[in-house]
Amino acid sequence: MRMTVNDVTIGYTDEGRGVPLLFVHGFPLSRGAWQKQIDALRSSYRVIALDLRGFGESQAGSVPVTMARYADDLHALLQQLATGPVVLIGHSMGGYVSLAFLRQYPKMVCGLVLVGTKAAKDTVKAAAARRATAENVPAKGVQEVIETMAPKMLAADNHDRAMAEQVRGLMTPSKPAGVIGALLGMAERPDATTELARISVPTLVITGADDTLIPSTESEKLAQAIPGSQLNIIPHAGHLVAFEQPDKFNHVLEEWMDRAAFTIPVST
Ligand code: MLT
Numbered sequence: 001m002r003m004t005v006n007d008v009t010i011g012y013t014d015e016g017r018g019v020p021l022l023f024v025h026g027f028p029l030s031r032g033a034w035q036k037q038i039d040a041l042r043s044s045y046r047v048i049a050l051d052l053r054g055f056g057e058s059q060a061g062s063v064p065v066t067m068a069r070y071a072d073d074l075h076a077l078l079q080q081l082a083t084g085p086v087v088l089i090g091h092s093m094g095g096y097v098s099l100a101f102l103r104q105y106p107k108m109v110c111g112l113v114l115v116g117t118k119a120a121k122d123t124v125k126a127a128a129a130r131r132a133t134a135e136n137v138p139a140k141g142v143q144e145v146i147e148t149m150a151p152k153m154l155a156a157d158n159h160d161r162a163m164a165e166q167v168r169g170l171m172t173p174s175k176p177a178g179v180i181g182a183l184l185g186m187a188e189r190p191d192a193t194t195e196l197a198r199i200s201v202p203t204l205v206i207t208g209a210d211d212t213l214i215p216s217t218e219s220e221k222l223a224q225a226i227p228g229s230q231l232n233i234i235p236h237a238g239h240l241v242a243f244e245q246p247d248k249f250n251h252v253l254e255e256w257m258d259r260a261a262f263t264i265p266v267s268t
Helices: 031-041 067-081 093-104 124-140 143-152 161-171 176-187 193-198 216-225 246-260
Strands: 002-005 008-015 020-024 046-050 086-091 109-115 203-208 230-234
Touching: 002 067, 008 031, 008 067, 020 031, 020 067, 020 093, 031 046, 031 086, 031 161, 031 246, 046 067, 067 093, 067 176, 086 093, 093 109, 093 176, 093 193, 109 246, 124 143, 124 176, 143 161, 193 216, 203 216, 203 246, 216 230, 230 246
Parallel strands: 020 046, 020 086, 086 109, 109 203, 203 230
Antiparallel strands: 002 008, 008 046
16 A cells, blocks of 8 residues: 655555554565564554655655654654554664654554664764765665675575575665665664663564674663563574564564553554
8 A cells, every 4th residue: 555654655554453563674675574474463453564765665755864754754654544552563774763763752652572673873883884885876776785685684594595585575676765865864873772771661672593784682682671571582583583484473472462462552
């Protein structure tokens, strides 16, 4: 489905009924990264996933795209869908966006799931590397970024070539302005570390044991800092843990949802 939020038209999925779950993908992916969750959970929950601006079916706007801007898009989407508070599930860059959303719209979050992500901002070196990558995109296109990122998404010992191709397919529709905007936005994102202790909604932290892009130690730090949070490190999974090990991931998520006993929140 398509909807105009703020100044762009975005692609999104909204299926099922019940407690709303909002899935936010990482860089440079698209909402198809969550298809195995959407398929498994739509019979029990309302599952919503969007393509962030500049990715998947969504138009790109101006650059940079700050995490705050993505969070505004999420909010505009939820307002139009009239969901009320959601369980917010963010992977990697989607986790940075989720922490920004929580900062900006705390009343719209009733639960938080942080997947293969971290709270720390970029080091000076990492931010400079992102800006250099962004500068090359107009000349070299997004393909070079995809070729760099795609091999880092799955566990090193995962030799499933069909799955690796599917991962590339999730990245292919990324627009140059989307990739540049995200790179520059991530480079300037604020550090969220000191905010973690104030998170008061039920929180689940999940990561792949073999994630080399954002190592599981980052998830351990998140779980230690967020009061009452639950940490699950899923074996035989790399950065894209929900796509690579969907059954294990969905099991952890559903058990946690059951324990948290979310009810359909009243719209605010
Ligand atoms: C992602 O998967 O969203 C990115 O690897 C995050 C990052 O580069 O920091």
